[in-house]
Amino acid sequence: MTAQTTGTAVQTSIVVEAPVEVAFDVFTRDIGSWWPPEHHILQAELGEMVFELREGGDIFDRGVDGSECHWGRVLAYEPPNRVVFSWDVSPQWQIETDPERTSEVEVRFVADGPSRTRVELEHRNLERHGDGWEQMRDAVGSPDGWGVGLRRFRQRVTSGSG
Numbered sequence: 108m109t110a111q112t113t114g115t116a117v118q119t120s121i122v123v124e125a126p127v128e129v130a131f132d133v134f135t136r137d138i139g140s141w142w143p144p145e146h147h148i149l150q151a152e153l154g155e156m157v158f159e160l161r162e163g164g165d166i167f168d169r170g171v172d173g174s175e176c177h178w179g180r181v182l183a184y185e186p187p188n189r190v191v192f193s194w195d196v197s198p199q200w201q202i203e204t205d206p207e208r209t210s211e212v213e214v215r216f217v218a219d220g221p222s223r224t225r226v227e228l229e230h231r232n233l234e235r236h237g238d239g240w241e242q243m244r245d246a247v248g249s250p251d252g253w254g255v256g257l258r259r260f261r262q263r264v265t266s267g268s269g
Contacts, residue, residue, distance in 0.1 A: 133263060147176070151174045208235055
């Protein structure tokens with residue numbers, strides 16, 4: 108797996124040993140089982156991650172104290188082939204409330220046989236974040252950005268448990 112930076116976007120992909128439906132379900136419904144725990148900006152201890160399974164839904168972290176950090180909006184929800192969500196996080200790793208200053212992540216799930224899926228991720232329009240967007244592009248495109256997330260995703264899909 109290699110992330111490719113192209114101007115204002117980062118593209119990466121990974122192959123997982125699971126049918127498309129399973130890969131899509133783990134990526135969305137079970138996001139909390141693979142998302143890197145160090146990649147949260149919630150102030151409280153993380154209790155759970157929620158990915159609302161519909162266009163117009165939210166993606167958010169919920170703390171053990173009940174607080175919530177809404178960091179994404181589901182822009183397209185097309186199971187089991189595609190999901191697009193906003194990245195409502197500023198270059199300072201704070202919540203961005205202006206949708207004009209957020210980027211988006213598109214994830215496609217492409218069958219590579221009956222029990223194998225290629226997961227293609229593009230984090231695009233990073234320039235919308237304004238000053239500091241290049242550092243965000245470099246961070247999400249690094250091995251510790253989407254790279255670590257997708258490796259943990261593959262491990263979770265392969266293990267079959269959280």
